[in-house]
Amino acid sequence: MKTRTVVHMPSLVLSSCLVFSLACTVFAHQAPHKFLHCVQSHNSESISQVIYSKNNSSYLSNLLFSIQNIRFISPSMPKPAFIVIPFTESQIQAVVLCSKASGLQVRVRCGGHDYEGLSYSSHVPFVIIDLRNLSSIRIDAKKRVAWVEGGALLGNLSYQIAKRSGNLAYPNGLCPTVGVGGHFSGGGYGTLLRKYGLAADNVLDARIINANGEILDRKSMGEDLFWAIRGGGAASFGVVTAWKIRLVKVPDIVTVFTVNRTLEQNATDLVHRWQYVADKFDRDLFVRILVTRVNSSHHKEKTTVQAAFNSIFLGKIDRLLPLMQESFPELGLVQEDCKEKRWIEAVLYFSDLPDGSTLDDLTNRNPNPKTYYKAKSDFVQVPIPKHGLKGLWKFFDEDEAADAQLIFAPYGGRMSEIPESQIPFPHRAGNIYEIQHLAYWDNERNKQAERYINWLRRLYEYLTPFVSKNPRAAYLNYRDLDLGVNNDGNTSYKQASVWGTQYFKNNFKRLVEVKSKVDPSNFFRNEQSIPILST
Ligand SMILES: Cc1cc2nc3c(=O)[nH]c(=O)nc-3n(C[C@H](O)[C@H](O)[C@H](O)COP(=O)(O)OP(=O)(O)OC[C@H]3O[C@@H](n4cnc5c(N)ncnc54)[C@H](O)[C@@H]3O)c2cc1C
Numbered sequence: 150m151k152t153r154t155v156v157h158m159p160s161l162v163l164s165s166c167l168v169f170s171l172a173c174t175v176f177a178h179q180a181p182h183k184f185l186h187c188v189q190s191h192n193s194e195s196i197s198q199v200i201y202s203k204n205n206s207s208y209l210s211n212l213l214f215s216i217q218n219i220r221f222i223s224p225s226m227p228k229p230a231f232i233v234i235p236f237t238e239s240q241i242q243a244v245v246l247c248s249k250a251s252g253l254q255v256r257v258r259c260g261g262h263d264y265e266g267l268s269y270s271s272h273v274p275f276v277i278i279d280l281r282n283l284s285s286i287r288i289d290a291k292k293r294v295a296w297v298e299g300g301a302l303l304g305n306l307s308y309q310i311a312k313r314s315g316n317l318a319y320p321n322g323l324c325p326t327v328g329v330g331g332h333f334s335g336g337g338y339g340t341l342l343r344k345y346g347l348a349a350d351n352v353l354d355a356r357i358i359n360a361n362g363e364i365l366d367r368k369s370m371g372e373d374l375f376w377a378i379r380g381g382g383a384a385s386f387g388v389v390t391a392w393k394i395r396l397v398k399v400p401d402i403v404t405v406f407t408v409n410r411t412l413e414q415n416a417t418d419l420v421h422r423w424q425y426v427a428d429k430f431d432r433d434l435f436v437r438i439l440v441t442r443v444n445s446s447h448h449k450e451k452t453t454v455q456a457a458f459n460s461i462f463l464g465k466i467d468r469l470l471p472l473m474q475e476s477f478p479e480l481g482l483v484q485e486d487c488k489e490k491r492w493i494e495a496v497l498y499f500s501d502l503p504d505g506s507t508l509d510d511l512t513n514r515n516p517n518p519k520t521y522y523k524a525k526s527d528f529v530q531v532p533i534p535k536h537g538l539k540g541l542w543k544f545f546d547e548d549e550a551a552d553a554q555l556i557f558a559p560y561g562g563r564m565s566e567i568p569e570s571q572i573p574f575p576h577r578a579g580n581i582y583e584i585q586h587l588a589y590w591d592n593e594r595n596k597q598a599e600r601y602i603n604w605l606r607r608l609y610e611y612l613t614p615f616v617s618k619n620p621r622a623a624y625l626n627y628r629d630l631d632l633g634v635n636n637d638g639n640t641s642y643k644q645a646s647v648w649g650t651q652y653f654k655n656n657f658k659r660l661v662e663v664k665s666k667v668d669p670s671n672f673f674r675n676e677q678s679i680p681i682l683s684t
Pocket residue numbers: 217256257258259260261262263264267268280299300321322323324326327328329330331332334335336337338339382383384385387388389390626627
């Protein structure tokens with residue numbers, strides 16, 4: 150491992166110097182020593198036990214530990230000067246102050262699911278603060294609140310809540326290894342969004358370490374910054390070390406079902422019809438659609454498109470069936486399709502963990518094999534006509550679509566009641582559903598990664614007339630650098646508005662104002678961080 154890192158060192162220096170000219174060559178060599186010296190003088194308490202440099206044998210395994218999109222693991226990936234795995238807030242304070250003083254950038258990592266790898270890579274010399282050892286979850290079931298540390302993962306959160314009460318839950322996303330750091334601060338939604346809104350809508354308080362190394366809570370940070378970190382992405386503002394959240398109620402028994410229909414089984418008509426009902430259903434009902442390519446059962450050697458209506462109802466089968474009969478009879482849901490479960494079992498059902506996984510596996514930080522992928526997102530405000538859907542299915546005839554997936558997630562209900570400016574996440578009333586477009590490929594095909602990415606870009610282009618416009622909206626947690634990137638430390642409001650308004654609409658302006666006020670030196674920055682107003 151030592152040899153490996155030594156070999157890659159020159160590429161790190163080279164890439165940073167393309168950006169920064171000659172001065173940084175010298176700088177890049179000195180910064181690590183300056184940094185180490187600084188943290189030791191700031192925080193003698195055990196700091197050397199939590200800092201890994203390239204000299205440490207577990208540097209690489211710690212770097213790779215939570216990288217979810219292996220598209221970013223390559224020998225040329227710029228690597229951090231240090232990985233810090235703190236277990237106290239004071240260690241983070243020291244790292245923030247010393248990174249700043251020695252000219253290193255900071256990347257904060259929680260679950261490591263960032264779609265563009267921004268939590269663990271950078272083209273300038275940097276330090277990773279990996280929060281995985283600050284991940285305790287304290288639940289007060291009586292008061293229906295919890296304090297969740299900044300490095301906790303969604304699976305453990307669900308698991309710990311269920312241990313305390315079968316009737317409490319949190320309205321967060323489905324994948325158990327997603328981190329609360331990125332997820333809550335970028336919005337965060339799951340099967341409860343139609344009833345309770347986003348994860349970020351239910352945050353009550355937070356602790357953040359700002360660019361001056363100060364620890365702030367809701368009261369001391371003020372309502373502007375507290376607003377910004379609930380949907381605007383915390384990475385632009387500091388290190389969130391804990392969230393206080395309001396738990397929500399779920400019934401003893403819920404019902405899940407997944408009804409699959411191929412094109413031969415009327416999938417086009419069903420998806421078309423779904424667009425007219427999915428956001429208007431009773432808010433106890435969440436029916437999303439997973440679109441994939443499958444082998445045709447009608448014609449050997451042929452493939453078809455399958456729409457899986459993957460659903461949960463916050464109640465029992467006897468109330469669900471008449472409701473579906475009334476709102477969406479075309480799907481033909483029958484009792485045999487449905488399973489009644491406890492809430493936490495439904496969480497496992499939606500978790501995408503391998504078959505045979507148990508509830509305990511929800512707490513596993515590293516369960517699934519990792520994949521290569523690229524994603525984009527869209528919001529649909531007017532139902533896509535049938536000819537539009539048929540054109541979309543054509544993309545699934547192409548080779549690149551073998552493992553591709555589209556996920557249609559319904560909005561409406563609580564989402565339509567929350568004003569666009571309540572938190573930075575602006576995609577509320579008027580949106581019927583959100584689409585996530587995903588291209589996947591494997592190791593063997595990684596040499597042709599560009600083909601898959603281009604497939605996705607062509608599909609996105611095709612959808613232009615059918616989705617939201619001016620701006621074409623996008624979801625921050627499905628980060629997409631195709632929308633635009635910052636020049637390091639030097640991006641105008643106007644340039645950044647191109648992608649900023651796609652994620653945040655009119656809230657982008659307020660985010661820039663908050664950023665300019667709380668981090669005027671733009672210390673916390675990345676390729677898509679909120680820029681500061683230039684003076
Ligand atoms: C398999 C999979 C399933 C998903 N399912 C859903 C879903 O159902 N619903 C949904 O809404 N989203 C979903 N997502 C998207 C997910 O919400 C985002 O990728 C989210 O940002 C990941 O957060 P993280 O902490 O795991 O990622 P990280 O890569 O650790 O962080 C993401 C960003 O947040 C910053 N950050 C992380 N922690 C902190 C912190 N404590 N303080 C400051 N900044 C921080 C990072 O620097 C980075 O910019 C899914 C993603 C994947 C890969």
